[in-house]
Amino acid sequence: MPSIHALANPARFLKVARPLTPWLFWVGVALIAIGAWAGLTRTPADYLQGESVRILYIHVPTAWLGMGGWSGLAIASVTYLVWRHPLAHIAARAIAVPGALFAFLCLSTGAIWGRPTWGTWWQWDGRLTSMLLLFFVYLAYLALARADAERGGDGRIPALFGIGGTVLLPIIRYSVVWWNTLHQGPSITVSGSAIDGAILWPLAFTLSGFTLFFAAVVLMRMRAALAHAQVEARLRRLVA
Amino acid sequence: MTAKHQRLTLALLALLAITGAALLALSGLRDQAAFFYAPADLRRAPPAAGTAIRLGGMVARGSVSKAADGVTTRFVVGDGQATTPVTYRGILPDLFREGSGVVAEGRLDTAGTFVADTILAKHDERYMPPEVAGALHKTETLER
Known part of the structure; x- marks a missing residue:
């Protein structure tokens, strides 16, 4: 696979990542701003939930990125284990922090929506509990990756953990289908959307906006990690 | 090349095993994990x-x-x-x-x-x- 090998070269990666980062960041921020403005002023309230329906414009992207982040982390982990590309390891570690943050935002926006809608901040139902587990798994990955790096490990153990945590993704996705849950079933499926078009459209902006923003943060963190490694290598040469 | 293929096979097998284990555990949990009874x-x-x-x-x-x-x-x-x-x-x-x-x-x-x-x-x-x-x-x- 020449494309992976080409991007696995840190110098070539930086050549692409450096100009790409501000584009992803600012286009992402603009899309989020448009989506937030439209979602707050241009859409009707829901017939049952009233105004609190607008939380969905943040809740859905954070849920998608909390889970999508772990998918990326798992793919990077497999790439690292099989092809041993150091960039894949850096990518996995770079994804973990924003991934954990978005999982947390998903849980908190869900709680804020749940209070007026269900009448409770939190219940131990299948969807809520499995998403909380994903948040904890992110934290565990961060602790493990840091401990591994401090011990001078090669990152194989966190990569294995990254693959193992993938189990949670289908559980979160299908929890509302397999079990009776307080959380409603999926609104958007391959066969269409149960969210009326008049309410749905700003979600496209915030969903794509947060995704680009997430990618920009990951690229920034990867560049910072590469720069850090470079500094350390230089210091080691100075000492030697 | 062979070592790489071996690692790829191992990684895929591990993923398969984890998924299988999770599905078995979940089907066992099916009734207990329900949030409510109908x-x-x-x-x-x-x-x-x-x-x-x-x-x-x-x-x-x-x-x-x-x-x-x-x-x-x-x-x-x-x-x-x-x-x-x-x-x-x-x-x-x-x-x-x-x-x-x-x-x-x-x-x-x-x-x-x-x-x-x-x-x-x-x-x-x-x-x-x-x-x-x-x-x-x-x-x-x-x-x-």
């Missing part, structure tokens, strides 16, 4: 009176009534196959309404009535503006 579940395997459980389903249309004391509500929860009468003393959530989903925490009494301590409104996956909802069913949805 009325049909209660009829099939009635829990002992006084055991704390959750009951979920749809509030039957026309079944909600206030008792004379003004704070006790009676209604019937159904799931299309069975129904369970519920009594609840307290303030109902805003989204509690007839024909809508509800989850009640409480216990069955000896007469088969569910005595609820907490009522949670369950929202379904449909989101729509009031005009659309009003056109679909003109009954109680426009009262807001």
Whole structure:
């Protein structure tokens, strides 16, 4: 696979990542701003939930990125284990922090929506509990990756953990289908959307906006990690 | 090349094994992991009176009534196959309404009535503006 090998070269990666980062960041921020403005002023309230329906414009992207982040982390982990590309390891570690943050935002926006809608901040139902587990798994990955790096490990153990945590993704996705849950079933499926078009459209902006923003943060963190490694290598040469 | 292929095979096998293990565990968990029982579940395997459980389903249309004391509500929860009468003393959530989903925490009494301590409104996956909802069913949805 020449494309992976080409991007696995840190110098070539930086050549692409450096100009790409501000584009992803600012286009992402603009899309989020448009989506937030439209979602707050241009859409009707829901017939049952009233105004609190607008939380969905943040809740859905954070849920998608909390889970999508772990998918990326798992793919990077497999790439690292099989092809041993150091960039894949850096990518996995770079994804973990924003991934954990978005999982947390998903849980908190869900709680804020749940209070007026269900009448409770939190219940131990299948969807809520499995998403909380994903948040904890992110934290565990961060602790493990840091401990591994401090011990001078090669990152194989966190990569294995990254693959193992993938189990949670289908559980979160299908929890509302397999079990009776307080959380409603999926609104958007391959066969269409149960969210009326008049309410749905700003979600496209915030969903794509947060995704680009997430990618920009990951690229920034990867560049910072590469720069850090470079500094350390230089210091080691100075000492030697 | 062979070492790389070996690692790839191992990684894929590990992924397969983890997924298989998770699916087995989940199918074992199926009943225990449910957040609530439906009325049909209660009829099939009635829990002992006084055991704390959750009951979920749809509030039957026309079944909600206030008792004379003004704070006790009676209604019937159904799931299309069975129904369970519920009594609840307290303030109902805003989204509690007839024909809508509800989850009640409480216990069955000896007469088969569910005595609820907490009522949670369950929202379904449909989101729509009031005009659309009003056109679909003109009954109680426009009262807001």
